Amino acid sequence: MPIIATQGLTMRFARVTALDDLSVAVEPGVVGLVGANGAGKSTLIKILLGLLPPTSGTATVLGLDIAREGLRIRESVGFMPEYECLPPDVSATEFVVHMARMCGLPPTAARERAADTLRHVGLYEERYRPIGGYSTGMRQRVKLAQALVHDPKLVFLDEPTNGLDPAGRDEMLDLIRRIGAEFGISVLVTSHLLGELERVCDHVVIIDGGKLLRSQAVEAYTTESGVLTVEVDDGRDTLGQHLHDQGVTVHPEGRFLVVDIAGEQTYDLIRDGVADLGLRLIRMEQRRHHIEEVFQAGPAGPAGPPAPAGAVQPGAVQPGAVQQGAPR
Numbered sequence: 111m112p113i114i115a116t117q118g119l120t121m122r123f124a125r126v127t128a129l130d131d132l133s134v135a136v137e138p139g140v141v142g143l144v145g146a147n148g149a150g151k152s153t154l155i156k157i158l159l160g161l162l163p164p165t166s167g168t169a170t171v172l173g174l175d176i177a178r179e180g181l182r183i184r185e186s187v188g189f190m191p192e193y194e195c196l197p198p199d200v201s202a203t204e205f206v207v208h209m210a211r212m213c214g215l216p217p218t219a220a221r222e223r224a225a226d227t228l229r230h231v232g233l234y235e236e237r238y239r240p241i242g243g244y245s246t247g248m249r250q251r252v253k254l255a256q257a258l259v260h261d262p263k264l265v266f267l268d269e270p271t272n273g274l275d276p277a278g279r280d281e282m283l284d285l286i287r288r289i290g291a292e293f294g295i296s297v298l299v300t301s302h303l304l305g306e307l308e309r310v311c312d313h314v315v316i317i318d319g320g321k322l323l324r325s326q327a328v329e330a331y332t333t334e335s336g337v338l339t340v341e342v343d344d345g346r347d348t349l350g351q352h353l354h355d356q357g358v359t360v361h362p363e364g365r366f367l368v369v370d371i372a373g374e375q376t377y378d379l380i381r382d383g384v385a386d387l388g389l390r391l392i393r394m395e396q397r398r399h400h401i402e403e404v405f406q407a408g409p410a411g412p413a414g415p416p417a418p419a420g421a422v423q424p425g426a427v428q429p430g431a432v433q434q435g436a437p438r
């Protein structure tokens with residue numbers, strides 16, 4: 111059963127269509143929802159939580175109808191909102207216990223679950239300090255803890271890496287991966303950074319202007335490319351010249367040679383060249399595309415069908431559009 115399924119979901123505000131006939135279904139796992147600022151990500155989450163009725167269309171979350179079963183959806187789903195929503199003068203423990211009580215847990219269970227959850231997100235030592243003195247990364251972890259405290263089957267994380275430095279972003283991405291892999295909780299995580307979702311997601315949905323651009327397993331975006339990376343211990347240029355003389359298209363890139371694959375014989379030529387020249391081969395591997403290359407390549411990118419007319423081409427992003435610069 112899909113964890114989320116929408117059919118023709120449309121949301122019109124007075125001046126803007128935030129979602130435009132969106133039909134998509136995703137299976138359990140860690141699912142990325144990527145789009146530029148204003149693409150409609152937060153609007154979709156609010157509709158899926160049953161908090162905002164769509165203009166038209168239908169959707170289910172965990173098999174529950176958003177129009178009729180919003181309360182049951184919110185019982186089974188955790189939500190980490192994008193914007194700051196934390197009281198500064200209470201501790202993380204007080205806040206997360208309060209949120210657990212709001213979800214219906216009895217007092218003792220609420221305290222135990224809050225302590226467990228704060229430990230999981232790496233805030234155990236700091237849990238009695240007032241939230242007002244926390245760093246941005248710590249506040250993001252409190253927001254994550256309150257989304258997990260009632261043991262949901264699915265969590266919606268709206269831009270959880272916002273405002274974090276590279277180290278904080280890496281830690282948050284690791285936490286998200288653990289939520290999916292170790293706790294078995296499905297995740298819908300939004301970001302405007304393509305690269306960072308590739309690291310943690312099983313599946314990525316891309317929307318632009320409220321329309322679906324693509325919905326695919328991560329591997330489908332990162333299909334193998336037509337080039338080999340070759341590394342030898344001392345002798346990069348000698349081997350490069352040798353392969354060139356054999357008619358192989360090759361160019362240097364850092365310590366490596368990047369070789370176009372022109373059939374099985376390319377592998378044989380590299381093997382023979384390395385042997386004939388008496389070099390030591392360290393690696394020879396086929397490169398995989400990164401998700402962002404799908405967009406750098408434009409509408410006829412390497413991983414699939416052309417984007418629909420009018421779609422943002424993130425290879426030529428405008429400020430605020432889908433960005434490719436996620437650190438790895």
Ligand SMILES: Nc1ncnc2c1ncn2[C@@H]1O[C@H](COP(=O)(O)OP(=O)(O)OP(=O)(O)O)[C@@H](O)[C@H]1O
Nearest residue numbers: 123124126128145146147148149150151152153154
């Ligand atoms: N309550 C509202 N009233 C009017 N317009 C709205 C409302 N909520 C959202 N919008 C508009 O709908 C569009 C989609 O907004 P949404 O917040 O869903 O985008 P987003 O992809 O989450 O972007 P961001 O990452 O910037 O939050 C935007 O143009 C936004 O201005």
